[in-house]
């Protein structure tokens with residue numbers, strides 16, 4: 019195949035306008051975080067029962083998505099599909115940007131974000147969380163090296179090797195992220211070996227969706243379209259990823275339904291635990307799985323917007339899925355003495371109230387905006403974008 | 414590796430401190446910053462010579478804190494509660510003033526050196542119970 | 549812990565002092581015997597400058613027959629002891645010990661038990677804490693080192709007993725022996741500041757004062773201790789036994 023030529027994003031009013039909107043969102047996020055830290059977490063919806071809230075939904079989404087955003091690069095360099103190569107630089111940049119966005123949200127939600135240095139100098143090696151700190155920073159480092167190999171012609175020959183390392187690393191990273199929840203033996207909703215592979219499937223799906231969305235955006239701002247052929251391939255791929263996630267979801271609910279002691283929580287999440295049951299059926303299943311699967315896989319709905327719309331729905335469904343998993347899983351009461359009904363002044367035995375507060379939304383959305391901003395500015399600074407080939411007419 | 418990391422962090426910290434000292438040194442050429450007026454304390458003598466305390470009090474406190482929290486060693490000599498016992502002043506009405514209030518023992522110096530104190534968001538800044546004064 | 553090593557010791561007399569204290573330990577313990585309730589007998593007394601060891605394992609036995617439903621003396625004593633005051637926001641206010649009312653789903657039998665940090669031998673909070681702020685002291689007391697807690701709340705996700713609280717706001721008026729502050733996680737310390745002086749936890753004392761005597765504190769490693777004798781003599785259970793945490797807090801008669 020002929021050598022693809024790359025160039026940076028063009029400076030345009032649309033480009034800087036978009037960046038401006040993102041900057042405002044990032045600043046709002048910072049302001050929200052500052053408010054949460056100075057007033058204390060009581061101004062959020064999080065409580066002693068629901069200790070992880072909206073920020074964690076966004077942070078986990080971004081981190082999981084970061085690993086999946088590397089799909090295109092992996093397909094190109096690990097699986098040797100050179101047609102994906104034109105987007106592999108973008109894919110690396112996107113992965114790094116998403117990870118930085120997610121980690122920022124996670125860090126800014128800490129009770130003592132000023133002690134970040136403590137988190138980097140004191141490690142408890144039994145903690146999966148501590149391992150994740152290494153996995154995340156390592157991932158960033160590997161992606162940077164990976165990009166360098168891609169950018170520097172003399173280093174191109176190492177791309178496959180580094181790409182393979184990055185591929186292995188991202189699988190471990192997502193396993194690690196899933197295990198943050200999977201290792202919570204005390205909580206019946208989370209404690210499951212299925213969570214790690216499910217997170218891998220989620221990362222493939224969300225990552226491809228965000229690649230399609232932000233890829234389309236950055237090309238649009240340049241007055242072009244994402245290469246059509248590649249878009250088609252990625253869209254099909256995304257369709258299959260969506261189905262694979264739904265398979266894991268189905269299996270995990272079914273195993274829970276058949277195992278003793280889990281019926282209560284299943285009933286809660288699937289039938290009567292509003293808003294979680296609604297989010298599950300409408301957000302995760304209908305909007306996040308069924309509609310995008312049809313839009314992306316069926317030929318009867320071929321339309322210019324079906325791919326971006328499908329990808330957007332996957333993102334929304336993904337957020338709904340994480341909301342149900344993370345917050346629904348905490349809202350349902352944990353039984354301390356089995357066989358007994360419990361009540362207390364500390365909300366034992368009752369479903370916990372949780373309403374995401376404005377600052378939490380601000381922080382979460384701010385993290386998403388930060389990722390997009392880093393991505394856009396990155397494309398302006400370095401040649402990430404492929405120059406359209408003659409068979410790719412301008413839009 | 415952990416040790417290495419801590420060392421690196423320590424090194425960076427010393428550089429930053431040096432840098433700040435250099436800055437404040439050169440600033441001193443131009444402006445005379447008034448020396449802090451430190452309120453008087455109870456007892457005749459500190460647990461270590463004053464010169465050493467000025468420079469290293471945080472090392473003692475951090476050292477003691479780790480011993481106390483993790484090993485249950487509760488010697489009084491370098492305990493923060495002991496510092497507060499001697500160094501807090503009372504109002505005319507007999508009320509203790511927090512050591513981190515403006516003009517009080519800890520804050521005076523920390524304002525002068527522009528170093529934030531991170532002790533008193535958790536620790537009591539006034540004596541709340543009898544601590545024996547023995548070292 | 550690296551920091552422990554490079555702390556300067558400008559006083560040349562330090563080693564000598566140390567031996568003095570160790571020898572004086574017995575004397576100190578003797579003196580200390582006079583006021584208040586003393587639980588530690590001479591053989592187990594620890595000098596101020598001696599680290600805790602695994603020779604002791606502090607524990608609590610809760611007699612659910614003696615514990616009165618509707619009584620929450622242990623809870624108020626704990627709040628008093630540690631300066632815990634509510635902010636009128638029960639969902640975010642701290643609670644180290646709480647009374648849980650139980651009703652047997654099959655028989656309808658009702659009882660009321662205090663639930664607090666169970667001081668597990670294999671504490672899930674300690675396993676998950678990224679910085680090592682959650683730790684188990686050698687004598688079995690599970691604590692948070694709030695100096696290195698970053699407030700990630702992973703330990704609260706991991707705790708099987710909902711025993712931990714996050715400080716959701718700025719605090720004032722802390723007690724000298726109970727430092728607590730915004731942005732960190734805390735839970736029952738088994739009144740470690742009292743235990744280190746050879747005294748009983750505040751909740752145990754309060755229950756005794758009320759004449760209920762439902763709580764017995766002691767050393768599970770000491771065969772002669774009242775607690776150990778009781779746990780040997782009658783059936784006890786730990787909460788959530790399926791998790792195999794080997795808790796130091798145990799319940800009897802239910």
Ligand code: SF4
Nearest residue numbers: 677697698700701703
């Ligand atoms: S909140 Fe503090 S004690 Fe709990 S896991 Fe995080 S760092 Fe450790």
